[in-house]
Amino acid sequence: MLEIKNISKNLGDFNLKNLNLSVKKGDYFVLLGISGAGKTILLEIIAGLISPDSGEIFLNKKNITKQKIQKRQIGLVFQDYAIFPHLNVKNNIAYPLKNKNLSAFEKNKQILKLAEEMNITHLLNRKPATLSGGELQRVALARTLALKPEILLLDEPLASLDIQLKDELRHLLRNINKKGQTIIHVTHDYQEVISLANKIAIINNGSIEQTGTPNEIFQHPKSQFIANFTGIKNFFKAELKNKQAIINNSIAFTLLTDKTQGKGNVLINSQDIIISENKVESSACNNFKGIITDIIPAPLGIEIFTDIGIKMVALITTQSLKKLNLYKGKNIWISFKASGVIFLEN
Amino acid sequence: MNKPQPFNIIVSLLGALILLFIIAPLIGMVIATSPQDIIETSKDPEVQNSIWLTVWTSICSTIFFAIAAIPLSYLLAKKTFRFKHLINGIIDLPIVIPHTAAGIAVLGFISRNSYIGKLSSNIGLDFVGHPAGIAAAMAFVSIPFLINAARDGFAKVPLKLEQAALNLGASPSRVFFTISLPLAWKSVLSGLIMMFARGMSEFGAVVIIAYHPMITPVLIYERFSSFGLKYARPVAIIFIAVCLIVFTILRLLSKEKYLTNNVRNKKHIKKFRRF
Numbered sequence A: 001m002l003e004i005k006n007i008s009k010n011l012g013d014f015n016l017k018n019l020n021l022s023v024k025k026g027d028y029f030v031l032l033g034i035s036g037a038g039k040t041i042l043l044e045i046i047a048g049l050i051s052p053d054s055g056e057i058f059l060n061k062k063n064i065t066k067q068k069i070q071k072r073q074i075g076l077v078f079q080d081y082a083i084f085p086h087l088n089v090k091n092n093i094a095y096p097l098k099n100k101n102l103s104a105f106e107k108n109k110q111i112l113k114l115a116e117e118m119n120i121t122h123l124l125n126r127k128p129a130t131l132s133g134g135e136l137q138r139v140a141l142a143r144t145l146a147l148k149p150e151i152l153l154l155d156e157p158l159a160s161l162d163i164q165l166k167d168e169l170r171h172l173l174r175n176i177n178k179k180g181q182t183i184i185h186v187t188h189d190y191q192e193v194i195s196l197a198n199k200i201a202i203i204n205n206g207s208i209e210q211t212g213t214p215n216e217i218f219q220h221p222k223s224q225f226i227a228n229f230t231g232i233k234n235f236f237k238a239e240l241k242n243k244q245a246i247i248n249n250s251i252a253f254t255l256l257t258d259k260t261q262g263k264g265n266v267l268i269n270s271q272d273i274i275i276s277e278n279k280v281e282s283s284a285c286n287n288f289k290g291i292i293t294d295i296i297p298a299p300l301g302i303e304i305f306t307d308i309g310i311k312m313v314a315l316i317t318t319q320s321l322k323k324l325n326l327y328k329g330k331n332i333w334i335s336f337k338a339s340g341v342i343f344l345e346n
Numbered sequence B: 001m002n003k004p005q006p007f008n009i010i011v012s013l014l015g016a017l018i019l020l021f022i023i024a025p026l027i028g029m030v031i032a033t034s035p036q037d038i039i040e041t042s043k044d045p046e047v048q049n050s051i052w053l054t055v056w057t058s059i060c061s062t063i064f065f066a067i068a069a070i071p072l073s074y075l076l077a078k079k080t081f082r083f084k085h086l087i088n089g090i091i092d093l094p095i096v097i098p099h100t101a102a103g104i105a106v107l108g109f110i111s112r113n114s115y116i117g118k119l120s121s122n123i124g125l126d127f128v129g130h131p132a133g134i135a136a137a138m139a140f141v142s143i144p145f146l147i148n149a150a151r152d153g154f155a156k157v158p159l160k161l162e163q164a165a166l167n168l169g170a171s172p173s174r175v176f177f178t179i180s181l182p183l184a185w186k187s188v189l190s191g192l193i194m195m196f197a198r199g200m201s202e203f204g205a206v207v208i209i210a211y212h213p214m215i216t217p218v219l220i221y222e223r224f225s226s227f228g229l230k231y232a233r234p235v236a237i238i239f240i241a242v243c244l245i246v247f248t249i250l251r252l253l254s255k256e257k258y259l260t261n262n263v264r265n266k267k268h269i270k271k272f273r274r275f
Helices: A039-047 A089-099 A104-117 A133-146 A163-178 A214-219 A224-230 A318-323 B006-031 B035-042 B045-078 B084-096 B099-110 B115-122 B131-155 B159-167 B172-200 B204-209 B216-227 B229-274
Strands: A002-010 A015-023 A028-032 A054-059 A074-077 A151-155 A182-187 A199-204 A207-212 A234-241 A244-247 A251-254 A261-268 A274-276 A286-298 A301-307 A311-316 A331-336 A341-345
Touching: A002 A039, A015 A039, A015 A199, A015 A207, A028 A039, A028 A163, A039 A074, A039 A151, A039 A182, A074 A133, A074 B159, A089 A104, A089 A133, A089 B172, A104 A133, A133 A163, A163 A182, A199 A214, A199 A224, A207 A214, A207 A224, A214 A224, A214 A234, A234 A341, A251 A286, A274 A311, A286 A311, A301 A318, B006 B229, B035 B045, B035 B229, B045 B084, B045 B131, B045 B172, B045 B216, B045 B229, B084 B131, B099 B115, B099 B131, B099 B204, B131 B172, B131 B204, B159 B172, B172 B229, B204 B216, B216 B229
Parallel strands: A028 A182, A028 A199, A074 A151, A151 A182
Antiparallel strands: A002 A015, A002 A054, A199 A207, A234 A244, A234 A261, A244 A251, A261 A341, A274 A331, A286 A301, A286 A331, A301 A311
């Protein structure tokens, strides 16, 4: 659907270098990178706000590199929403509809449909100055979707929302994507999108370092940067049954959740895992016997690779390594609290 | 109670002196003129026609030239191009040159011997001694007020909003009329009022191009030079009153619009807070 070929842009002190990306119809594509990595610039190049120095962009096999912004049918939701302050919510949503030859009745119908989907029907007559960040975000989404874009570009849409609003918006974005809308979502926070993405590209210093599914990226990071950036070693597909996450149908993690069932992924930060020589009675609900398969120094300590039926990594200090006399092949116990198990529903 | 600071006292005194400098001559002029003279002068058809001519030529001049000046302000605010600084300097030229010199310059441009003068003569329009010439002279000296105010207004419109509108499929002209102009409107309106007010009070440039028909500043000068201060004063008072009334109404109208919007927003904010 969208092919980005060898896109380069020199912005003085920052360069995008030979970027290549391929996004398929219906994808939820996440562009992940630290601040200043070039994510937003790439998004603006796709939308046509910035022209690349070289390279080409194809949308449905048509070269759109030099096409005008208003002709591209690529909707961009800006990080700061860019809601028109002098128009009320209804007129903001109606803005892209005025280019289409629709009757007033049809326009109204579309506005109401989008407002209902975004749960902002009660805000239609309000001015943007009176809306909260979450409400503005929904208005921006409704307005961009009114364009019926081929691709929806989202620039850090969850960045300035609180946890509850983030959950609501994630749910909303998932539903939009399920209806077939192709989405490219730019973010610096992998945790906020890992449950949404079906494809991820890691961008660093103006280059794409790795592209793949979330599993490929998190379990087989291609570079030290990606490993450090994602910071996650314990990432498993899991099924929730009776408030336990079942991994590979063989091992069950106890976790804190209000859900009883569902499919998703489980994350456990390696620094949350405790290693001991014997089983220790503690408040930790998850205790497993295993064997050390490798010991590798990491920037912030020592990574202990273990096999407890699945492979898990614990991060400990050098002092703990010496104190417990850990070595490759040693039998150990690992434990972690139910609150350390993060379940991300699909 | 806090003791007044010496600095504040000095600043206040200096400010009061400046205010007195502006108000005293005007009050003195009103005191020195009998109400009888003002009433009689206001009934004088020559004075009435002159005030009417001054107001409508200034309105026409403002509207006609605004059609091109507002887009120019937009270009200067939003686009980057060569010689932009030079153009900004050229726009301020009419403010710094003596207005009689400005009149001479405009006269050379629109007189019967000039290309434009000949062209307009062919369609039966002679700028010299015609309200169109008066409007041209008024515009020449007052247009920087509009361009500068509108340019500042357009510059304050966030680029993101214009880009968002383009991204939503709007053409550049639709973006201008639905986003940039409404958001810069307060500054544009302020510029229009200033251009209109400055045009109404112009004398130097107009007198070179059109002594007749007489706009009020020329009429005041004519009565002063022919009959003296006593005869010029009532016309001046009436014209100042008209200027003040028109200027105040326009200012109030623009402020009213701004306040109404603000109050509406504040009401919404209160409503929102109640949720």
